[in-house]
Amino acid sequence: MAELTHIPTWAECQAQGRLPEVLFWVGCAGSFDDRAKKITKAFAKLLQSSQVSFAVLGAEESCTGDPAKRAGNEFLFQMQALMNIEVLNGYGVGKIVTTCPHCFNTLKNEYPDLGGRYEVMHHTQFLKDLMTSGRLKVEGGHFRGKKITYHDPCYLGRANGEYEAPRVLLSALEMELTEMKRCKSKGLCCGAGGAQMFKEPEKGHKDINIERTEEALSTGSAMIATGCPFCNTMMTDGVKNDPQERSTPVMDIAELIAQAADL
Amino acid sequence: MNSGLIFSQLMFFLLLTAGIGLFAYRIRQLIAMIKLGRPIGHVSDKKQRWANVFRIALGQSKMVKRPVSGLLHVVVYLGFVIINIEVIEIIIDGLFGTHRVFSSIGPVYGVLIGIFEVFALLVLVAVIVFWLRRNVVKIKRFWHPEMQGWPKQDADLILYFEMVLMSLFLVMNATDVVFQQAANGNWVSAHLYPFFASQSPGVLHGIERTAWWLHIGGILVFLNYLYFSKHLHILLAFPNVYFGSVRPKGQLPNLASVTKEVRLMMDPSADPYAAPAEGAEPEKFGASDVTDLTQVQLLNAFTCTECGRCTSECPAHQTGKLLSPRKIMMDTRDRLVALGAQKQSKGPSIPDQKQLLDGYISREELWACTTCNACVEACPVSIDPMSIILSMRQYLVMEQSAAPNELNNTMSNIENNGAPWPFNQQDRGNWINES
Ligand code: SF4
Ligand code: SF4
Numbered sequence: 102m103a104e105l106t107h108i109p110t111w112a113e114c115q116a117q118g119r120l121p122e123v124l125f126w127v128g129c130a131g132s133f134d135d136r137a138k139k140i141t142k143a144f145a146k147l148l149q150s151s152q153v154s155f156a157v158l159g160a161e162e163s164c165t166g167d168p169a170k171r172a173g174n175e176f177l178f179q180m181q182a183l184m185n186i187e188v189l190n191g192y193g194v195g196k197i198v199t200t201c202p203h204c205f206n207t208l209k210n211e212y213p214d215l216g217g218r219y220e221v222m223h224h225t226q227f228l229k230d231l232m233t234s235g236r237l238k239v240e241g242g243h244f245r246g247k248k249i250t251y252h253d254p255c256y257l258g259r260a261n262g263e264y265e266a267p268r269v270l271l272s273a274l275e276m277e278l279t280e281m282k283r284c285k286s287k288g289l290c291c292g293a294g295g296a297q298m299f300k301e302p303e304k305g306h307k308d309i310n311i312e313r314t315e316e317a318l319s320t321g322s323a324m325i326a327t328g329c330p331f332c333n334t335m336m337t338d339g340v341k342n343d344p345q346e347r348s349t350p351v352m353d354i355a356e357l358i359a360q361a362a363d364l
Numbered sequence: 365m366n367s368g369l370i371f372s373q374l375m376f377f378l379l380l381t382a383g384i385g386l387f388a389y390r391i392r393q394l395i396a397m398i399k400l401g402r403p404i405g406h407v408s409d410k411k412q413r414w415a416n417v418f419r420i421a422l423g424q425s426k427m428v429k430r431p432v433s434g435l436l437h438v439v440v441y442l443g444f445v446i447i448n449i450e451v452i453e454i455i456i457d458g459l460f461g462t463h464r465v466f467s468s469i470g471p472v473y474g475v476l477i478g479i480f481e482v483f484a485l486l487v488l489v490a491v492i493v494f495w496l497r498r499n500v501v502k503i504k505r506f507w508h509p510e511m512q513g514w515p516k517q518d519a520d521l522i523l524y525f526e527m528v529l530m531s532l533f534l535v536m537n538a539t540d541v542v543f544q545q546a547a548n549g550n551w552v553s554a555h556l557y558p559f560f561a562s563q564s565p566g567v568l569h570g571i572e573r574t575a576w577w578l579h580i581g582g583i584l585v586f587l588n589y590l591y592f593s594k595h596l597h598i599l600l601a602f603p604n605v606y607f608g609s610v611r612p613k614g615q616l617p618n619l620a621s622v623t624k625e626v627r628l629m630m631d632p633s634a635d636p637y638a639a640p641a642e643g644a645e646p647e648k649f650g651a652s653d654v655t656d657l658t659q660v661q662l663l664n665a666f667t668c669t670e671c672g673r674c675t676s677e678c679p680a681h682q683t684g685k686l687l688s689p690r691k692i693m694m695d696t697r698d699r700l701v702a703l704g705a706q707k708q709s710k711g712p713s714i715p716d717q718k719q720l721l722d723g724y725i726s727r728e729e730l731w732a733c734t735t736c737n738a739c740v741e742a743c744p745v746s747i748d749p750m751s752i753i754l755s756m757r758q759y760l761v762m763e764q765s766a767a768p769n770e771l772n773n774t775m776s777n778i779e780n781n782g783a784p785w786p787f788n789q790q791d792r793g794n795w796i797n798e799s
Contacts, residue, residue, distance in 0.1 A: 105796075107796075108796045110793065127792075127795075129782075129783040129784055129785070131795075132783070132787075132792045132793070132794075132795055133783060133785055133787045133791075133792070134785075138795045138798070141795060142795070157793065157796070159792060159793030159796070160789055160790050160791075160792050160793055162782075162792055163782030163783075163789065164778045164782050164783050164784060166778070168774060168775075168778065168784050169774075169775055169778055170616060171616075171735045171754070171757075172757060172761060172767060172771050172774070172775065173650065173754065173756075173757030173758040173759070173760055173761035173762065173767070174758075174761045174762065174767075174775055175618070175619045175622045175649065175650075175758055175762060176622055176625070176626060176762060177775055177778060177779055178618075179618065179619075179622050179623055179626040180626055180629075180630070180779075181778065181782075182618075183626060183627070183630055184630075206612075206614040206615070209612075210611070210612055210614055210615035211615060211616065211618060214617075214618050215618060215623065255734070255735075255736040255737060255738075256614055259613055259614075259736065259737040259738065259740075259741050260612060260613045260614025260615075260737055261612050261613075261614050262612065286741055287677070287738075287741075289679055289682070289738075290679040290734045290736035290738065292679060292734060293734070294734040294735045294736050295733050295734045295735030295736070296771055296774065297734045298784075299770055299771060299773075299774040299784055300731070300768050300770040300771050300774075301770065302683075302685070302732070303680070303685045303686065303687070303728055303731060303732040304684075304685070304686070304728075305680070305683045305684035305685040305732075306683060306684030307683040307684060308683065309679045309680070309682075309683050309734065312679070312682060312683050313679075
């Protein structure tokens with residue numbers, strides 16, 4: 102397994118007089134959550150192996166404000182947004198890629214109005230482009246022929262209409278994709294959005310993540326793929342809850358590509 | 365000219381004027397209620413909006429996402445539009461004492477009427493299937509708690525109305541001896557004629573006239589019934605789709621009033637003591653009542669057909685939470701109608717104890733939403749129940765600091781550490797050097 106080489110911050114690059122091609126927006130989960138950090142690293146490895154010159158903001162990055170906005174705290178959201186925009190504009194950032202659909206949505210759709218205009222991509226879109234332009238080789242490796250199902254993150258799918266990029270990558274991995282009945286525009290939420298991630302669910306007869314995980318497991322897939330650190334947590338918890346299927350891995354598409362390439 | 369005819373022309377004129385006049389009055393009331401909401405300002409993307417009207421409203425593109433109910437609905441919708449062309453003839457006949465004034469155009473008339481008759485039959489069948497789906501198959505989304513009482517009766521009444529109107533149209537044609545003998549366009553009614561043929565010409569004429577009057581009378585009654593009914597969507601779907609969002613579904617508009625204050629707070633050169641202009645009321649953030657919602661959100665509420673597609677796709681609803689996006693729309697409408705009625709009654713105004721928040725929509729419902737947009741995606745007429753939920757959350761959080769406790773912690777973490785969890789912002793890049 103290849104080790105990550107040093108990942109520079111934008112400030113370091115600037116000090117060396119270099120302008121990176123793209124900013125990797127890591128997000129809160131990607132920075133702090135142990136499971137999500139693995140996704141962050143897998144994606145960083147893919148960027149490095151594709152010779153993409155990129156940087157992160159490091160300690161200068163702050164929450165985009167998405168959970169605050171969806172919880173109804175527009176003040177806090179706009180404060181976060183304006184602070185981030187100040188940093189991003191200060192560095193002259195033009196292109197951003199992120200592994201979190203919530204950051205993706207907020208940066209892409211809600212920042213422009215506040216003065217932050219960037220080309221924002223979700224990492225599955227970015228990886229697809231790298232693959233199409235030949236900079237990244239995506240091959241099945243030991244995943245070839247394995248049965249997998251894909252959970253559409255709401256903020257990538259319905260919110261922004263991106264259903265194809267993750268599926269194109271999965272088919273390049275030569276995996277056998279079995280769709281759930283509720284997929285693409287009809288995909289069922291994992292239960293984390295709208296700041297639900299940070300609170301107990303309201304009273305009901307089931308938790309949403311259990312409902313969704315059961316549907317994913319019912320496809321008989323050996324793995325569950327997704328493209329969002331929060332969906333990942335929700336589905337991982339859901340799998341753990343199922344006495345029979347406790348070991349079914351929930352993987353980010355970036356992790357699958359990196360592992361298949363033995364990175 | 366015989367006086368009976370003049371009398372009936374006069375009656376027709378009065379009926380028509382009363383029906384249309386009352387309807388115009390209702391529409392004005394409706395507009396007045398919608399105007400209780402916040403104005404929306406400039407409307408851009410006109411081209412895209414018209415395209416949506418053609419695709420989603422006229423083209424029913426979202427209806428057919430559920431093929432069975434979608435196709436049946438297309439039949440009823442097309443039937444409704446097409447058969448109403450016939451109403452033009454009825455009105456001319458009624459006003460001028462003519463009989464089937466357009467029949468003189470010959471075979472084309474026959475083809476038109478023939479098509480109307482076929483559609484009338486199709487609509488009748490479709491409406492019966494709709495009734496069976498609701499009342500015999502008992503499809504789940506029609507039996508939720510919010511559908512009890514008037515909404516259920518309303519839905520059935522509409523179907524009965526349509527059954528009766530279509531039957532009257534066919535009976536009217538079947539008992540019109542001249543029309544049957546001309547055999548020009550009686551494609552369906554020719555098969556009904558034998559049932560009536562044994563009657564004397566006088567009786568036939570009587571039935572024909574009765575059906576004719578009941579048909580046009582029924583249409584006028586139905587027109588005025590719309591105001592009290594979810595059937596209002598046949599008119600409002602068009603403006604509603606036009607004013608629906610043309611942004612990506614994930615994009616929530618940024619509150620401009622907040623931007624102003626936040627910029628002031630963050631600008632080191634701003635005068636910290638700069639007070640808002642004397643007497644200016646501080647703007648209310650978010651919505652606790654319908655008057656805090658935008659006019660588009662209120663238009664949404666009147667357009668809702670109570671089909672429940674949104675609720676059946678809602679993850680919160682599917683897992684037994686109290687939240688139902690359809691109920692959010694129905695509550696908004698019911699509250700708006702109640703408030704509108706209060707404003708209309710000229711008497712001493714009774715102070716209003718109830719508001720949308722808590723009076724109609726509970727906090728438990730609001731906090732159960734995952735903002736997944738499934739309801740928005742599902743709605744065939746571009747209604748956005750999620751936006752009302754978020755407006756109300758904004759009120760709860762920004763005006764009342766009444767978020768659930770865990771969310772308060774999350775928000776103070778974001779404020780202090782730049783992340784929803786209590787990690788130090790300085791450690792944000794630590795993952796780089798962890799193996
Ligand atoms: S956005 Fe909220 S109300 Fe709409 S379907 Fe999702 S959870 Fe339900
Ligand atoms: S909001 Fe739309 S989908 Fe929901 S009940 Fe009303 S019309 Fe149907």
